[in-house]
Amino acid sequence: MFLLQSFGSNGSGQLGIGHKNDVSTPQPVILPSSISGSTNPLHRPKRIVAGGNHTLLLLSSGELLWTGDATTGACGRINQDVNGDLRPEFRPVDLSPLPKRTKVNHVAATWAASVVVVSAEEGESIRAARGSTQVYSFGSGDKGELGLGPGLTQTIEPTLIPNFPPPGTQIVDLAACMGHVVAVLSTGEVWGWGQGRKGQLGSPVVAAVQSPRRIDGVNFKVVKAVCGREFTCLFGSSETGELMILGADKWGIRTQAPLNVKGWKEVGAGWGSVFVLKDDGTLLSWGRDDHGQLSRSGLGRVEHIAVGSEHTMALTDDGDLLAWGWGEHGNCGPIRQNTSGEKGQRNLIASKALHCEQGMEIGMISAGCATSWVSFEKKA
Numbered sequence: 001m002f003l004l005q006s007f008g009s010n011g012s013g014q015l016g017i018g019h020k021n022d023v024s025t026p027q028p029v030i031l032p033s034s035i036s037g038s039t040n041p042l043h044r045p046k047r048i049v050a051g052g053n054h055t056l057l058l059l060s061s062g063e064l065l066w067t068g069d070a071t072t073g074a075c076g077r078i079n080q081d082v083n084g085d086l087r088p089e090f091r092p093v094d095l096s097p098l099p100k101r102t103k104v105n106h107v108a109a110t111w112a113a114s115v116v117v118v119s120a121e122e123g124e125s126i127r128a129a130r131g132s133t134q135v136y137s138f139g140s141g142d143k144g145e146l147g148l149g150p151g152l153t154q155t156i157e158p159t160l161i162p163n164f165p166p167p168g169t170q171i172v173d174l175a176a177c178m179g180h181v182v183a184v185l186s187t188g189e190v191w192g193w194g195q196g197r198k199g200q201l202g203s204p205v206v207a208a209v210q211s212p213r214r215i216d217g218v219n220f221k222v223v224k225a226v227c228g229r230e231f232t233c234l235f236g237s238s239e240t241g242e243l244m245i246l247g248a249d250k251w252g253i254r255t256q257a258p259l260n261v262k263g264w265k266e267v268g269a270g271w272g273s274v275f276v277l278k279d280d281g282t283l284l285s286w287g288r289d290d291h292g293q294l295s296r297s298g299l300g301r302v303e304h305i306a307v308g309s310e311h312t313m314a315l316t317d318d319g320d321l322l323a324w325g326w327g328e329h330g331n332c333g334p335i336r337q338n339t340s341g342e343k344g345q346r347n348l349i350a351s352k353a354l355h356c357e358q359g360m361e362i363g364m365i366s367a368g369c370a371t372s373w374v375s376f377e378k379k380a
Helices: 080-085
Strands: 002-008 023-028 045-050 054-059 064-068 103-109 113-119 133-140 154-160 171-176 180-185 190-195 208-214 224-227 231-235 243-247 264-269 273-278 283-287 302-307 311-316 320-325 346-351 360-367 371-378
Touching: 045 103, 045 360, 045 371, 054 103, 103 171, 113 171, 180 224, 224 264, 231 264, 264 302, 273 302, 311 360, 311 371, 346 371
Parallel strands: 171 224, 302 360
Antiparallel strands: 002 023, 002 371, 045 054, 054 064, 103 113, 113 133, 133 154, 171 180, 180 190, 190 208, 224 231, 231 243, 264 273, 273 283, 302 311, 311 320, 320 346, 360 371
C-alpha cells in the first residue's frame, strides 16, 4: 500500500489533488479507484515527470497516468468537450492506437510535450515495430521537441518517432527539460532532439533538431543523462565517474563542474544547476544559486534526492525529508516571512519520527516545475 502526496504550484491542477490552488504542505493526490489504496506492488509509483503545467505518473506496472493542462496535447487524447470541467486528478493516459497491454518503460516531459518508451508484452506487437521497443511523443513544440521531423509541431495522439532507436539497441535512460530530449542507448551512445541553439545537443549547433540525432564526441560509454534548461549532463558508470556537459556555461555549469564524479549514486539537474549524490551520502552541486538552490552544509548523510526546476529535496539517512531553493509556490513547504528571506533555508517536509503513519515509510520522492512529490509506503 502507498500514499502519494504533492505540494507546490497547482494553477493547472498539475498536483492532482482535486482543485487548482497552490499548497505548501503535502496533500493526498487522487488516483483511480483501482489503484488507490492498492497493496499490489505493481501499483507503486516508479517515476514522476513534470512539464510546465502537466504531470505524468509512471507506475511499476508500466501504466501511465496524467493530470494538469491537457490542452497542449501533452496528456494524450481526452474528451476535449469536457476538459475544462474535469476534476484535477490522475487518470490513465490514452495511448491508443498502441495495443492495450503496452507497457511504458521510460517517460520524459518537455514544457508542453511528453515522450514515452514502450514495449509490448509477449504476444503483442507494436505498430511499425522493429523489435520490442519504440518511442512515441505527443503534445506541442515548435523547436523539434516531438522528434517527429519538420512540420509536425502538435499531436494529441501518441505518434511513433520513426527510425529510432537504431536496430539492435534499447533505450536505457530518457531525460528532458523545457525544450530538449536526450535518450541513452544500450550501446552507450546518446541521441537527442529539440532545442539545440546553445549546443546542448552537440554539433552542429542549430536552433531546432527536428529528429533524433546522435551526439558525437563523447569518449566514454554513457549510462545516465540529465537535462537543464540549456545544457545536457552525461555520466559514465559510477565505477569510472566520467562526466561531460554540453551547452551553455551560464552559472558556471561547465566550468565549475568536477573533473570526475566516481562513486555517484543518483544525479539530477534543475534549470540552472546539477546535483550528484555519492555512495558515501555526500551531495555535490554547482550552478545557479541566487535563490539558495544549491546544497548547504549540515544535511548529514543523504539517501535520495529529487531536483526540480529551481528547488531540491533530499531524504536523509535519519529519515528526514528536506526541501530548499526557490519555493514561492509552496514547493519547499510553508513560506517563511522574515527579513532573511528564503535563500539557503531548509524546510522539514516529513520525517520518520513525526510524519509517517504507523507502519509506513517514505518511499519515492520527486520534484518538477515548482512541484514536489512524496510517497509513503507500507513497510515490508
